[in-house]
Amino acid sequence: MSELSVDHLLGIKYLNKRDIDLIFETADQFKEVINRPIKKVPSLRDITIANLFFENSTRTKLSFELAEKRLSADVINFSASQSSVKKGETLVDTVKNILSMKVDMLVMRHPNPGAGVFLSKHVDARIINAGDGAHEHPTQALLDSYSIRERLGEVKGKNVVIVGDILHSRVALSNIYALQLQGANVKVCGPRTLIPKYIEALDVQVETNLKKALQWCDVANMLRVQNERMDITYFPSTREYTQQFGINKDLLESLNKEIVIMHPGPINRGVEITSDVADSKQAIILDQVENGVAIRMAVIYLLASKIKQ
Amino acid sequence: MSQKVLLNSKEVNIILHRLACQLIENHDNFEETVLVGIQPRGKFLANRLATLLREEYKIKNIQLGHLDITFFRDDFRRGAKPLEANTTEIDFIVEDKNVVFIDDVLYTGRSIRSALTAIQSFGRPKNIELLTLVDRRFSRHLPIQPTYKGRQVDAIDEQRVKVNWIENAGEDVVYLVDK
Secondary structure (H helix, E strand, O other): OOOOOOOOEOOHHHOOHHHHHHHHHHHHHHHHHOOOOOOOOOOOOOOEEEEEEOOOOOHHHHHHHHHHHHOOOEEEEEEHHHOHHHHOOOHHHHHHHHHOOOOOEEEEEEOOOOHHHHHHOOOOOEEEEEEEOOOEOHHHHHHHHHHHHHHHOOOOOOEEEEEOOOOOOHHHHHHHHHHHHOOOEEEEEOOHHHOOOOHHHHOOEEEOOHHHHHHHOOEEEEOOOOHHHOOOOOOOOHHHHHHHHOEOHHHHHOOOOOOEEEOOOOOOEOOOEOHHHHOOOOEOHHHHHHHHHHHHHHHHHHHHOOOOO | OOEEEEEOHHHHHHHHHHHHHHHHHHHOOOOOEEEEEEOOOHHHHHHHHHHHHHHOOOOOOOEEEEEOOHHHOOOOOOOOOOOOOOOOEOOOOOOOOEEEEEEEEEOOOHHHHHHHHHHHHHOOOOEEEEEEEEEEOOOOOOOOOOOEEEEEEOOOOOEEEEEEOHHHHOOOEEEEEEO
């Protein structure tokens, strides 16, 4: 049956392999659509979607908004900085007010882990998690896997290393779940202080030597150091971080193979990745952004198809 | 469930040749014409006609594409089953071209309505014609009629027209099935 097993996209943890396959197959069709002279389809013309961003975002918000508009949905945007949240309104009250304006679907980014799951128990609308604290960012993981599939043919059996600030990263956790569901091998690499304790329980290996990790992998997903989430100092200096965990041309050329470089953005050029690598042919960073729109169209379309008239 | 044969393999073959000749009559060397099969089932008929035109009637410039209408349908969220998308393969622009839609069965006309919207994503055609193997009369929901038709049948809503091709079922045959 070509239907998702879930009513909301709260995290990759709640999906199965068949769901991911269905999302990818649907995204293939939408990728073709967004490359047409006229990039729009009328499927969701009677659906209204609210984008609730309780935390800042540029590309995710734009990508979702574009995906919604390409599907002809009506879109309303909300950002916490200009709202009654500042006046003390609770999350459930805010959302119930929005839903009483006949909104069918919510895309939400929130600083608190589990905000989407909490909301799904209190309101009657489809919910897509666009990032909840350091927990999950499912559409990012889906578009990352989709981009690997596009570049390397399949995800199964591939060695993927996620490099950087794993501790504060929602991208890392969602990627680990998504990659493992599809049969890839996952390692994480970064300073010990930025790798969560007990991460081995997720069947993930830890490597603290970047060169060894790169030698092992087919794909390296470079993450940004999330300074804004750091309450204490996790490493001595940015310069030292770059020396040990930054990727540069020399390092790539010293490997005896060509690996694929990914980055979910925003990039800190010269910190975790140098410009010559970020702009090289090995990097699929901009493909990831393009695929993001197709993946989000697929997720929205598949969830909307479960809203009965 | 009983079924009766509407067209056997020989009849399908004769009809295909007739339809090919009618297309040639109107489109000459096909320089300004593109054939567009409507996914999923029109693809087989479109491929067959294109092959026939190229091989039997020696027409070189056949441009063939396949159009998926899933995202343009008017019954999204209205049916029991989710709509499954197929591939669109159109690697040309239809601006100012004569477009021939090709589908196996014309029933309510709603698929063709969707196709008329979908094709606009690829430009503004000069005109659009419709070719269908089986035309179910008196069952239209919309004012849409075929330009070329293989066979006209009268069938009630409880019946279904099933078209099998060598490519997907091992033989060319058209059945009328009681549901």
